[in-house]
Amino acid sequence: MSGTTITTGTGTTYDIRALTPETWDLFADLNERMGGLFGGCWCVAFHAERDDRQPGPEGNKAFKRAMVDEGIAHAALVVDGGLAVAWAEYGTPTELPDIHHRKQYDAEKHADPDYRVTCIRVDKARRREGLAEVALRGALALIAAEGGGTVEGYPHDLTDVTKKTSSSWLYNGTRSMYERVGFTYDRPKGMKNCVMSIEVPASA
Template sequence: MSTESVAGTGRTYEIRALTSETWDVFADLNERMGGLFGGCWCVAFHAEREDHVPGPEGNRAFKKTMVEEGIAHAALVMDGEQAVAWAEYGTPVELPDIHHRKQYDAEKDTDPDYRVTCIRVDKARRREGLAEVALRGALELIAAAGGGTVEGYPHDLTHVTKKTSSSWLYNGTRSMYERVGFAYDRPKGMKNCVMSIEVPPAR
């Protein structure tokens, strides 16, 4: 466990890894948010398996199984005993099904050690800087696991003039990743991009 703070607010949050022991607080956050997009339970980027039953309840069970097997990872942002945000991360083997994958595979030089695929914040707690707290938390957990090259695929709003609802920013924004230290690599799709950072192992 570690802590992360929101700059300029004095607020500090505990970071916990998603494990069997923290499943209940993760599930509570998802249930408060209606299971995310159509009840996806954040399984969309995982490799499909025969034991995955489609639908919200099947997605929930599938996610829980992968957590128990140690192949589904996330940084949970805790406010007291309640999770208020999380960032999903994992290896490319664990999270192969990213958006715009055909383009990504055609343009990549190599795969990263880890990728961040989804960052979500409790809809009652948005615009408090918690997405950035979750991203920093994910990098801390990756450092604790030995570090490596980490990619993220945020929304690039550099040339977007129309306001975008935060509910659709499933992986944060380019500017947020830049604040955390990621470097821009290339565009991906119409409004996303590839960014990366080298995370040293924790001492």
Template sequence: MGAEQSSAETSYTVAPLGPGTWPAFEALVQRHGGIFGGCWCIWFHPEAPEGGRSAEDNRARKKAYVERGEAHAALVMDGDEAVAWAEYGTPVELPGIHHRKEYEATVTVVPDYRITCVFVDKRHRRRGVTELAIRGALDQIARAGGGRVESYPHDLTDQTRKMSSSFLYNGTRRLYERLGFTYDRPKGLKNCVMVRTVDPA
């Protein structure tokens, strides 16, 4: 899986989220009003906000996770500007998945990693950037030793009406199938568990 994608307009690269790329990540979140009402992609971490925490508090928490090496993401870069990310981590790092009770009642194998959130700058949508971000996360997981990877996309296979991309916080089942994931089971309303084994790089 390559870390670059060229189009008629731009050439994207992928970089890991870390202290050095935090400013680019921060700028992307700020350009979009904090993402989903100021969550700063903190919802899936331990001690996730249940409400009442400010966007600034969420930003500080996310930055602290990044500085401790406890937050991981593949950042899609357009030059020095981050234009997308795919968040991933171990179940210990990212325990707060949606439909958690149902998930835990049906789980048979605990994954090594999970991909929990994908976001694309509104100026770069419909250019294949979501897929590039997920491929970047899989590349980084491979370099970290690989293993069983889960993600929890929207399952729209039986839906005729299109869903707004702003609600597709983790892509679609069809996208993950193109990336080599297989369907495991349903999870909540119109979501599912997709699984892939990633070989170590």
């Protein structure tokens, strides 16, 4: 399955495309519009380190492209008007081992999930439109098409936070967003993140 659609509560429908060599240009265009993401990381921070990775933004871009070409980097791209406007990175723990607070996570985990969602980003010009949730739902739809399984996410838990947090730093969405999608809270992770999970059935 290379793509699907997600319709929001307001009736807006978005195309969801899997990140593949064929959709790389959509992903690359979005990243370049956003300055390569955090300091030019190109969403490689959670992947396992490899000897062929070169330093700097261009090295990160080439590293990501290589993994996409090899089929070991996955994401749901939200496409609107011919442009990718958001994405949610997902993959197996083998593909995405380097999560934040990993020492704590490994000490407290019961078992590894089948998939994890590690990064959700929205085009700066399209924030506050609910696109992060669309991207998360898109990732789950693509996972369902791949056979489903246990999916974990590590969103920011702002339950007890009184100070407003800039959306630019919410690299994996919020606990409340995951709850709306159907995830169940498991435990805290770090100071302001948490572990949440959902069982995704295989799609027909």
